[in-house]
Amino acid sequence: LDTYWVCAFAVNQHAGICDDPHGAVDSVTKRPLPSCNCGLPKLRNDTPPLTSDGRSCMCEMNKFEDMMEFCANHVQDFAQVIAVDTGFSLFSRAWCIAELSTAHRLGLKQRLKLRSHHDLKQKEKDLRELCIEKMQASRPQDVIEILRNIPDRHAFDKSVQSLLFDGRSGLLAAWRDLDTKRQLREAGRLLRWHAVDDGSSVVWEC
Secondary structure, three states: OOOOOOHHHHOOHHHOOOOOOOOOEOOOOOOEOOOOOOOOOOOOOOOOOEOOOOOEOOOOOOOHHHHHHHHHHHOOOOEEEEEOOOOOHHHHEHHHHHHHHHHHHHOOEEEEEOOOHHHHHHHHHHHOOOOHHHOEOOOHHHHHHHHHOOOOHHHHHHHHHHHHHOOOOOHHHHHHHHHHHHHHHHHHHHHHHHHHHOOOOHHHHO
16 A cells, blocks of 8 residues: 655644744636645744754655655655646745755655656757756745755756656656657557557457
């Protein structure tokens, strides 16, 4: 039985960001999301007590990398699944890129899930121009905290490019290889159908 840890579901949103949607809109109706009036105290990035590097101990929104490191050390075969949306907006989110980089640093297996090779070709130019300083987060203070922990941002951007595009170990190179294998399997399946059909067209009409 596979078990998945999904950061968006694993934190209490009511203890962090529900009172301020930061201009977000409903993806269907396109109407602004309302603020929540649950009244639960909010634990922000700067809520005391703080660690020696200025991070809030109680805030749940700044612990993703710590959680990944904990799981990597305590869960056998812990790996990272990267489910990419069709618009590739995942790669414009500061926390997502930080988590990709953390998983790579920890030596985790990383499995990339894309809808199609066509989507990748459409977005490849944008991916090659990724810059951590241009990325976004739901809360501006998250971007500030992430950037504060990256002393050499140029080197970080280069490491992200290597993580994605390295010809031998890059995530996208590995995905392309898998995609090619899937295409070959599909071609083999069609050839077997053709052999079974033997010119009768019965199989193709089913």
